[in-house]
Amino acid sequence: MTNTLKCISPIDGSVYLERPVLSLDEARAACDRASAAQEDWAARSIAERADLVRAAVAEVGKHTDRMAEELAHQMGRPVRYGGEFGGFNERASYMAEIAEEALAPIVIEDSATATRQIKRVPRGVVLVVAPWNYPYMTAINTVAPALIAGNTVVLKHATQTLRVGERLAEAFHAAGVPKDVFQNVFLDHDTTSALISERRFGFVNFTGSVGGGRAMEHAAAGTFTPVATELGGKDPGYVRADADLDAAVNGLMDGAMFNAGQCCCGIERIYVHESLYDAYVEKAVAWVKALKLGNPLDTETTIGPMANVRFAAEVRAQIDEAIADGATALIEPFPQDDGGAYLTPQILTGVTHDMRVMRDESFGPVVGIMPVKDDDEAVALMNNCQFGLTAAIFTADAEAAERIGDRLETGTVFMNRCDYLDPALCWTGCKDTGQGAGLSVLGYHALTRPKSYHLKKA
Template sequence: MTMIRCVSPVDGEVYAERPAIPLEMARQAVAHARLAQKAWARRPLDERVKLVLAGVARLNEMVDEVVPELAWQMGRPVRYGGEFKGFNERSNYVASIAADALKPLVVEESDRFERRIAREPHGVVFVIAPWNYPYMTAINTVAPALMAGNTVILKHASQTILVGERMVRAFIEAGVPADVFQNLFLDHDTTAALIAAKSFDFINFTGSVEGGRSIERAAAGTFTGLGLELGGKDPGYVMEDADLDAAVDTLMDGATYNSGQCCCGIERIYVHESLYDAFVEKSVAWVSNYKLGNPLDPETTLGPMANKRFAATVRNQVADAISKGARALIDPKLFPQDDGGAYLAPQVLVDVDHSMEFMREETFGPAVGIMKVKSDAEAIELMNDSRYGLTASLWTKDAERAARIGRDLETGTVFMNRADYLDPALCWTGVKETGRGGSLSVLGFHNLTRPKSYHLKKVTA
């Protein structure tokens, strides 16, 4: 029997483990979800919405268990209180728009014809959630999928193995039927076999580019709809008219919060030459104030990375950049807790360029590179010089300028004077190797349903 284990970054020991279920048992679970789906979809929309929100509320009641569990599983400091703010914001917003997002598009309603386009649930939706924000990323799909009348199978990353179990428990305790929302512990082979057998009607995956490719290969020929949010190398651009202190505060937080393990975290920054020296100086001072340590200590502001192999990737990229001429500005003596394993000091690099992997490939850690630029054109070229495209953060007082630059950027979201945020009213989407599809907003509901046309000719005397 295959065991799925979470090795805690706190102490390097196994924190939790669960047996992966056999393929036949997984098939039975999916079959139960399929049998339950029609009855669930026939329930009134407002009833489904209320049950989902009740599940959200029940999870909130578990805060005292959830927060330390997250610290043990993936290292986020308890002082930040888990993910409830974003989790609740996203759930409440999609609930508020569900009726409008799912209502039919009426083309004609006359004494001769009724013509409309309805939104039908796909059926069984499979959500494969990541470890870095395991509750928020899951709810992006789980909440609207259930509200739209789908049943949901949830599979979480091994690093946060307890999250799916706890999330489903909360929803079931709140009244969601057990077959409607299920958590399964699956290994990779069983997952691939289920996908290849067309067990699901829609699959949403958040994770690595290679993980996305594996899912596409497994789904080849099944015509199963896919939503994929994959890698990122999100840039910031600080223009000469930017609010310098606000830019430093937001971009450095965006680069290092959650130990840099954010899909839309800032990994590279381009600063106009007139502000470059001041921006770098202030950024180094900002990052130097972190306290690296045990995430269960309320005084800790920067916890370990989720796994020592993730930290090794960051160290290797930084070392490679330094070997090619980059300079590291954060004094390692400020962070004696850096143990060469999961506990990793933050870092700011200058004298970087795009010949370095550090400025091209996803780092996913608390390290950022800063480059000097002379013009918008140079900044645009550098920001687009990436195989990823999730968000870009523009810093200026001129909204028209930001919009003009945004039109030339190859990215899913353009921010002005903010970063590292998911607005549930807007579609969360990416381009290039960041993925395909989109979640949240009205469009998120559309991705979790299919159009169905009704052309009804009325009998007339």
């Protein structure tokens, strides 16, 4: 029987999509086509490549209603939020805008006697392994700058969002990007690892689990193929004594619960100055109780099911373990909670870092809240984690936020906001979150290699 990938819809557990995977030989052929097409693609001007990417983005923008409905079926996000085109367009447009400057040679000397410069040249074929939780935005983070920089791209999208890869390929091809320059493929894990180990790619970008990132690095071991990873997160929020309480509640609770908590940089633990703790918790509980759990195709639904029953099972296990160890759950079960993918959003107090819910990635609609006495205690707790993607500080004091941020082991520091990716800033992490440099000018540096020229004229 042909090996297939199945997207199980979280709405009702039905098979939404099923696609056969490529055999290893078929996958090798796809990589060969991408490699053969790369020289001609790189020979085009940066402006032409950027214009084609812009045109592809515009094609995607013609179908935002379809995007929202298909995402609801695939991964459960409510249609009321309208898909992902806003962030998708913002990121691709910014990378197109800065391309000429970011990829310009660094000229050291241009005289009658010598030309010395450093050029940025494409790495070749870029493999993008994209996740399901923000399937358009996470893919475009690498796809757009990789193509603009002169690479060809092979996209392997998550099984939960198979349709997204197809839609992206349709849009890029309709815009005029050659089919061999941008390919969407269906691969199993073994074939993906085999291609990496055979040095079929000049660069691998992976967004997903820590285990998945290890598998990518293991496959690349000894090949010297660069692997960029964005893996797990357990992002903290800190509410200082001088914070705007309502803004902190609205910002952090949205960061914890939006997309059913399935955000790479979602807030998973909150530390509140003891002077604000009781008031914060009271307001946070009211905020969560106002959510409406339900079918994501219903425009009244504000929080949909988790993308997969097994993801919800892990969140339930963390909550149950915490309660057994002394934590208090503040939200009574919602009537729509079915014990499966539809999960009551939860706030836990009385939590400690001995509990998995405050250490391990939850990636679901649960957050633990702890009181702290000062900045030092907050920093110690925020850093007491194996992950390091983002951290959010709510305060009226920007200088204090920067001082605290300098002490935090994280890739991004936010003040008075969270759960956002600014395309002008480098998207990166540390510790078990992995290593990479996405978007910004550094994103172009990652997707190209430096090549030095010393041309002696006399």
